[in-house]
Amino acid sequence: MTTYTTVTAPIEGQKPGTSGLRKKTRVFMEPNYLENFVQATLNAIGGAQGKRFVVGGDGRYFNREAIQIILRMAAANGAAEVIVGRDGILSTPAVSHLIRMNQTDGGFILSASHNPGGIDADFGIKFNSENGGPAPEGLTNQIFAQTKTLDAYHITQKDDVDLSRIGISRLGSMTLHVVDPVESYSTLMQTLFDFDAIRALFASGFTMRFDAMHAVTGPYATEILEEMLGAPAGTVINGTPSEDFGKGHPDPNPIWAKDLMTEMMSDSAPDLGAASDGDGDRNMIVGRGAYVTPSDSLAVLAANAHLAPAYRRGLAGIARSMPTSGAADRVASWLGIPAYETPTGWKFFGTLLDAGKVTLCGEESAGTGSDHVREKDGLWAVLLWLNILAVRKQSVAQIMATHWAEYGRDYYSRYDFEAVASDKANALMQGLIAKLPQLPGQQIAGLTVSAADEFTYTDPVDGSVASNQGVRIMFESGARAVFRLSGTGTEGATIRVYLEQFSGLGGDISQDPQTALAAVWAAAVALTDMEQTIGRITPDVIT
Numbered sequence: 001m002t003t004y005t006t007v008t009a010p011i012e013g014q015k016p017g018t019s020g021l022r023k024k025t026r027v028f029m030e031p032n033y034l035e036n037f038v039q040a041t042l043n044a045i046g047g048a049q050g051k052r053f054v055v056g057g058d059g060r061y062f063n064r065e066a067i068q069i070i071l072r073m074a075a076a077n078g079a080a081e082v083i084v085g086r087d088g089i090l091s092t093p094a095v096s097h098l099i100r101m102n103q104t105d106g107g108f109i110l111s112a113s114h115n116p117g118g119i120d121a122d123f124g125i126k127f128n129s130e131n132g133g134p135a136p137e138g139l140t141n142q143i144f145a146q147t148k149t150l151d152a153y154h155i156t157q158k159d160d161v162d163l164s165r166i167g168i169s170r171l172g173s174m175t176l177h178v179v180d181p182v183e184s185y186s187t188l189m190q191t192l193f194d195f196d197a198i199r200a201l202f203a204s205g206f207t208m209r210f211d212a213m214h215a216v217t218g219p220y221a222t223e224i225l226e227e228m229l230g231a232p233a234g235t236v237i238n239g240t241p242s243e244d245f246g247k248g249h250p251d252p253n254p255i256w257a258k259d260l261m262t263e264m265m266s267d268s269a270p271d272l273g274a275a276s277d278g279d280g281d282r283n284m285i286v287g288r289g290a291y292v293t294p295s296d297s298l299a300v301l302a303a304n305a306h307l308a309p310a311y312r313r314g315l316a317g318i319a320r321s322m323p324t325s326g327a328a329d330r331v332a333s334w335l336g337i338p339a340y341e342t343p344t345g346w347k348f349f350g351t352l353l354d355a356g357k358v359t360l361c362g363e364e365s366a367g368t369g370s371d372h373v374r375e376k377d378g379l380w381a382v383l384l385w386l387n388i389l390a391v392r393k394q395s396v397a398q399i400m401a402t403h404w405a406e407y408g409r410d411y412y413s414r415y416d417f418e419a420v421a422s423d424k425a426n427a428l429m430q431g432l433i434a435k436l437p438q439l440p441g442q443q444i445a446g447l448t449v450s451a452a453d454e455f456t457y458t459d460p461v462d463g464s465v466a467s468n469q470g471v472r473i474m475f476e477s478g479a480r481a482v483f484r485l486s487g488t489g490t491e492g493a494t495i496r497v498y499l500e501q502f503s504g505l506g507g508d509i510s511q512d513p514q515t516a517l518a519a520v521w522a523a524a525v526a527l528t529d530m531e532q533t534i535g536r537i538t539p540d541v542i543t
């Protein structure tokens with residue numbers, strides 16, 4: 001087989017510290033663009049000679065073509081084996097699992113997560129390391145450095161390989177292993193949860209709607225929920241992955257999963273509603289008439305995890321990202337286990353999971369997971385909820401009410417200001433940071449500041465330090481406002497304001513969240529002179 005070496009121009013690389021490259025699809029389709037990222041990654045890990053990888057994606061436009069390129073490059077770079085999902089399909093948690101189970105040297109995931117897909121939408125690629133988790137910062141920095149000096153990539157010239165049939169074949173001297181995308185993952189889920197109890201729950205008439213949002217979890221949810229657990233056909237909707245996600249925005253939250261929300265708030269709502277995103281790592285949970293915030297979901301899962309076989313012996317600890325509400329901390333404290341507060345981004349959970357310091361992790365942005373893989377896992381969260389519902393035999397609304405009565409309620413909401421001019425967004429953040437030392441003790445819009453800082457994280461396992469991770473303002477009323485700039489936006493800057501108000505124990509837990517958060521929102525506006533600095537105080541998206 002001939003190996004071609006193509007000389008390339010340096011490309012715009014992945015931003016250091018980010019766990020992947022996300023761009024417009026047409027950018028990825030430009031000659032050499034994807035090739036350069038893949039070669040830079042292979043160089044950064046010390047070459048591919050004799051190594052084994054997993055490759056798969058969420059099925060969006062250009063997924064198939066990208067996988068063919070990666071396979072031919074892996075072969076030309078001397079890889080020993082690539083495991084790929086049939087038709088190129090693998091969810092992000094499934095890739096993480098396959099890397100770990102087969103002890104490969106890592107894997108490539110083709111996805112732009114919850115961003116829309118299509119030739120005029122978004123595409124992305126990321127490399128996960130041999131622990132199954134997103135590449136750590138040291139590696140992403142090396143990939144970036146490689147993209148600046150790269151002058152050639154290696155690729156074999158060959159027709160596309162057939163990915164539609166399960167089995168083993170060869171591409172040059174490389175073994176190509178096409179696997180069922182669902183099988184290993186569903187086997188793992190059976191080891192974690194009480195499938196008999198969940199099967200009995202469905203058999204008793206429990207109803208559910210799972211919205212796969214035309215994205216990758218369709219085949220996973222259909223196989224597990226309908227085939228293995230006996231949920232009636234039609235439980236999974238939008239279950240066939242499409243290249244443009246049915247022209248939708250595969251982000252499981254009340255804004256983008258609007259049809260599901262409408263059904264769940266109606267008189268004919270099923271008992272449980274759930275959704276997952278483009279690549280299957282995010283989740284939304286909603287009971288009949290009861291939306292569960294991701295922060296609350298993490299807390300409820302932590303408090304009830306012992307009802308599922310995998311977590312029967314308890315949890316080592318719980319980690320949440322800094323902007324996620326403190327609800328999980330209260331559960332950790334009651335359980336007498338450590339609670340960790342990490343910067344935004346799943347990669348910060350990796351060291352804690354690898355070191356066995358935590359069992360459950362979560363982010364306010366609809367990500368929840370455990371030590372079973374090194375990614376957040378949408379369907380896993382849904383199955384843990386089902387396991388808990390099967391054992392407790394209560395509704396989601398009842399479980400939430402009991403939880404808040406026991407632990408207090410963290411009213412929570414995130415306000416996003418999108419496509420803000422970068423200079424204005426930076427001015428808002430810098431203005432706020434400059435004020436921080438003077439804030440404690442001050443009254444802002446009627447609330448007294450108790451503490452204010454810029455979040456810096458020192459990893460308790462490897463000692464690495466991440467600074468400038470967002471601003472935290474705590475108030476004596478039990479409220480908190482957090483401000484940070486998004487690291488994943490594609491247009492200008494996105495300012496995220498995270499609002500939280502703890503009810504206290506025995507406090508009123510029946511308020512509407514936006515009402516409960518009105519005071520801390522007024523303080524957030526006043527603190528940042530928002531009207532002046534960015535010229536608007538109405539968020540684009542409230543979740």
Ligand code: G1P
Pocket residue numbers: 113321344345346363364365485486487488489496
């Ligand atoms: C967003 C979420 C964050 C998540 C990330 C990747 O990042 O807020 O929790 O880890 O997407 O899914 P952000 O745009 O806020 O930087």
Ligand code: ZN
Pocket residue numbers: 113114277278279280281282
């Ligand atoms: Zn995702």
